[in-house]
Amino acid sequence: MQDPAKRVKVLHMENITKRFPGVTALNQVNFDVMEGEVVALIGENGAGKSTLMKVLGGVHHPDEGTITASGSPAVIRSVADADSLGVGFVHQELNVLDNLDVGANVFLGREPHRFGLINRRKIKADTQPFLDTLGLDVSPDTPLSKLSIGQQQMVEIAKALSKEAKIIIMDEPTSSLTLSETERLLKVIGDLSEQGIAVIYISHRLGEVTQCAHRVVALRDGKNAGELKSGEINHDAMVSLMVGRDLKRTPLTSSDHETVPRRLVVSNLRTALYPECQSSFEISGGEILGMAGLVGAGRSELAQATFGVDPALSGSVSVDGITIKRGAARQSIKAGIYLAPEDRKLTGLVLEFDITQNVSLADLWNHSSRIGLIDRYAERKVAEQQIERLKIKTPSASTAAITLSGGNQQKVVLGKWLSMKPKVIIFDEPTRGIDVGAKAEIYKLMRELARNGVAIWMISSDMEEVLGISDRIVVMHEGQITGELQRDEFGEEPIMHLAVGNSKTEAN
Amino acid sequence: MANPLLRYAGRHRRETGMLGLLFILVVITSLGTIEEGIDGLFGSKFLTPDNLKNVARTIGIYGIFSIGVGIVIITAGIDLSVGSLMALLGVFFLFLVTPPGMRPDSALARGIPEVSWPMAVLWVLLLGTLLGLLHGVLVGKLKLQPFVVTLCGLLSYRGLARFYANDTTVNVGDASQDLSFARKLGDGTLGDVLIGHGEKGILHSVPMTFVYLIILAVITTIILHRSVLGRYIFAAGRNELATKYSGINTGLVIAIAYLIAGFCTAFSAIPFCIYTGSVQPTSHGAFFELYAIAAAVLGGCSLRGGEGSIPGILIGTAILIVLRNMVNLLGYPTPLSDAITGGVIFVGVIIDQHGATGLKKIFKRKARTT
Structure with missing residues (x-):
């Protein structure tokens, strides 16, 4: 990672407000991401994390607020806009097609072609470097259905990388991963960060956040609830930011009772x-x-x-x-x-x-x-x-x-x-x-x-x-x-x- | 007084909307067919007693098998075999009531004895129900795709009907036993059955098929919307896995739905063949499965399953029949009614999915491209 002081702000979201009928999902939310930074976005369900990310991904349009990407103002009206700004999404539910192979998934919608025929050899050649980067040891022509959930997720990340993503949003990426796959993913996140790619990491698993995040941003009821810098990130601090009070971890050992x-x-x-x-x-x-x-x-x-x-x-x-x-x-x-x-x-x-x-x-x-x-x-x-x-x-x-x-x-x-x-x-x-x-x-x-x-x-x-x-x-x-x-x-x-x-x- | 009604309408918007559409159709048809010298209400050809009776009779026949298909659709299934099954059951019924010598020569014709018509009715109901159960077991227990299972039925039953009838028409008139009461029950009116022929009166304008439909509708409404089985049918149609995880034998539930559909088809097959007076195995009941699906979809059943109601299916059926009657009365060729029906369903489904704005959008897009 570069010297933090020299790093560039790749994303700046200011005073983002989004109202839905009956609720204000986001209320004057500010959110910054630096180059190569791993930012964990935490908050209880309904705190506005997903809405904020959907604003960034072009799914929702904010009612108020501005977005600045790499220094210039950005209007994100569609998923394609988000793509061109270098925002990649790795969804909680995998968005991969398991009837296609790895390469076809990575280049889905952007297939290199000649006379209208897909150039399979080019797909294969172009996919390989991304798989190498991610340490995914499979061939680009492996059918996706043969891969584990964790490997499929890596394919999604490869897809984001192939679009030259500068920011990758991961929404509950570990919820269906095995422990070793989780470890693997956290390592990949570290590697991406080294290469200057920022990761926005949304997770309820605070242990993982502690392991991988450089900074934690908490939302509560659609508002900014505070931030934790790298030294301050620990379980209790995060919980109290999320719930707005100190929630003692209740010891739930069994008391003596009849069995x-x-x-x-x-x-x-x-x-x-x-x-x-x-x-x-x-x-x-x-x-x-x-x-x-x-x-x-x-x-x-x-x-x-x-x-x-x-x-x-x-x-x-x-x-x-x-x-x-x-x-x-x-x-x-x-x-x-x-x-x-x-x-x-x-x-x-x-x-x-x-x-x-x-x-x-x-x-x-x-x-x-x-x-x-x-x-x-x-x-x-x-x-x-x-x-x-x-x-x-x-x-x-x-x-x-x-x-x-x-x-x-x-x-x-x-x-x-x-x-x-x-x-x-x-x-x-x-x-x-x-x-x-x-x-x-x-x-x-x-x-x-x-x-x-x-x-x-x-x-x-x-x-x-x-x-x-x-x-x-x-x-x-x-x-x-x-x-x-x-x-x-x-x-x-x-x-x-x-x-x-x-x-x-x-x-x- | 109006409050519970309004509340009901609010909870069943699809049905209410389609009821409105039916009402508009009836008004348009009534006004559009006013002619000099017609004895119908306001001088409308649609509102003559004979025409209304005809419409009610047809709604009765179509409604009965549409209810069966609708229930199958609610389980996220489909039944394509209705029309062919009607042909096969029609041939079977007429074989049973005619002496063997009068039947077209075939293995089946030689093999089954002549029975009294009430026995024949029972045999037809039994055969229809069993074939429905067969579909149900194949779909529910063996997990075959309903489209394929009933497509095989569509081909086989029509083929068998033609084969056993030697591809010739089988006539009700060939029966030597006295079928006059059967005719009253199948093709007559409530008045014919209760009082006797020749009288005029309100009961003489209610066709028996319509009476059957109402009875069947009441029973199936209670089953579908009030009973445990009905709840299971909706649950299995919405999410079979979650239903299974609640300890429910979804295979059995689905099988029962197809069984009901088979019974309904058989139930309407008998009055239909008495009404037509003969069974032409190549065309008898052709496309009825599609009318049933159309009625169910118009009435709010989703082909994705778990959605729909008996009142909705009845309204859907009524819309189809009134539309067709309108086309006939206005003097357009009958084939046009299918084209118009297709259009109405299409518009109805778009409005249902996207609201009236969706329709506008589609037309706007069209305008832009031209």
Whole structure:
């Protein structure tokens, strides 16, 4: 990196205001980026981060304010304008086409051609240097579908680089990456910065921000909430900027309370993803079992097989000693095993349904007459109870789930299960993409459920979360449970050790 | 009094809008067909008792199978087999009620005995429902694409109908048993059934098919909009995976939707073949699946699934039939009605997606390019 004093300001956004009907999403926001600087943009959901970046990316047009890029005033009216100013976007949801190869993705829309035919050789030759820069060890003609999520993301970055981006915006780039891919990405961000390319890094994962950011800019309620320079960046400082108050990290260790032994027993379960591996473990009622591992370790698949939405090849699951028929979610639900799945939008909710309809979906027969007519009054009352209990922020119970924020959507998923009689709840990545405030509420809820004798199985790729919430941790690697850690053995290192496939007793 | 109505209209904007369109159509048709010396209301050819009865009868027949197709569309599926299935079931029904000697010579004609017409009705309903269930199992359980499954149905059923009928027309008149009551039930009016022929009165202007439609509409409205099964149908159509994750057997739900569609098709096939008096297997019921899809889409069903209502489907059907009737009454050639129908659906869908401004934009763009 160059001497900070000599660095050029590549972006200057001043007094940006953006109003939507009913809300001021951005209120006089200022935002600067220097050449080669890694700026983390943090804030709770709805603080205005995405809106600000959409203004920069040409998706929204600000009502007030000016943008100066590399010293000259810029008007960004479209995504093409943003491109030509050297602003590249790496989206949270990958925008790559997995039916094409790597090179075709990098040069999508700008294919070099001769007589209208695509010049594949040139694409290949031109793509290679970018892949080298990013340390992505694949050939440009590899089909994208063969790459991991992390590698696909690198392709997106390559695409931005190929457009000569001077600023790359990364919106929650690590939310579906494995730990090693995250490490790799953070290193690439460092390299980009060395080459003078600025990175705007949006993430809820404060640990990563601490690792990679030169400066942190916080937004709160659409306004600037403060900045942290490189020496000041730490977890607590960031949290207090975001929430506007000191939020003590609540120690969530289990207090002494009655436990129900062997509430959930999973024995010799084999999933279709890793047919050669058998998994066995048990969770007591009142206990929170954290399950760590790299993405792709087969944790979600194990949860889905236990819950019964994916058929298990063999093995058995029992609750309170009663074995559940395999491969039928209906049976698991009857037995009191519930799954709050990893992808809320795809599997957790029927997004266009309202809160009431989502909450009652799994328990509809209990809100209906014997011949199957729904009692709408009863149905709504249950939903309203859950809204109150979980503090779901919504105008009413008949609001469509799609309009809620991520945290509130997750609460609707939980409301569905809490309105029934949970014995075991599987939380698969319970706080992915959820802001700090809602996260704390969900942790509190998990603890409260445990106190009432529910067995909690939490799958998480967020190290901080696994270490902070669990009573016991189980680690998986490529379909195999590689070890178990008790509270006194907790630590990032032992988890990583197991997650990459070493067994706990490797030395023996 | 008006308040709950307004609230209902607010919640069902698509249906309300289409109801408005239907009303406008009826007014235009009524005014446009006023002629000297017509005994209809205001001297309008559209408003003569005979014409209205005809329109109601046709709406009845089309409405019944459109409800079935609409429910399938709500599960994010499609049913292309309706018209061909009507031809096959029509041939099957007429075979069952005519003596074997009077049938065109084919394996099926030789193989099935003559039965009384009520038995024939039951057999047709059963066969239609079973074929619907077959589609449902293929789509819901085996996860085949609904378009392909029912496209195969479209080809096979028409082919079978033509094969078994030896490609000749099968006539209701060839039956030797007394079908007079069946005719009343299929092609008559409520008055014919309850009182008897020849009388004049309000009941004699209500065709039985329209009565069936209303009964079926009430039942399916309750199922779709009030029952657990209906909620599951909407949920599975919107997001099958999330529905599965709530412990619901979505394959079964989808199979039931196709079963209902098969039943509806069979249910309308019988009055339709009695009404036409004969089944010409090459053309009987041709394109009915497309009218059903059009009615459902006009009435607010989204082909993406999870959206639509029974009242909407009824309004959509009524719009189609009134449009066609208008074209006929105004003396334009019948084929033109399909062209106009296509145009109306197109405009309706654009307004629905983009509002009236969307339509303006499209025309503006057109003006600029020319």
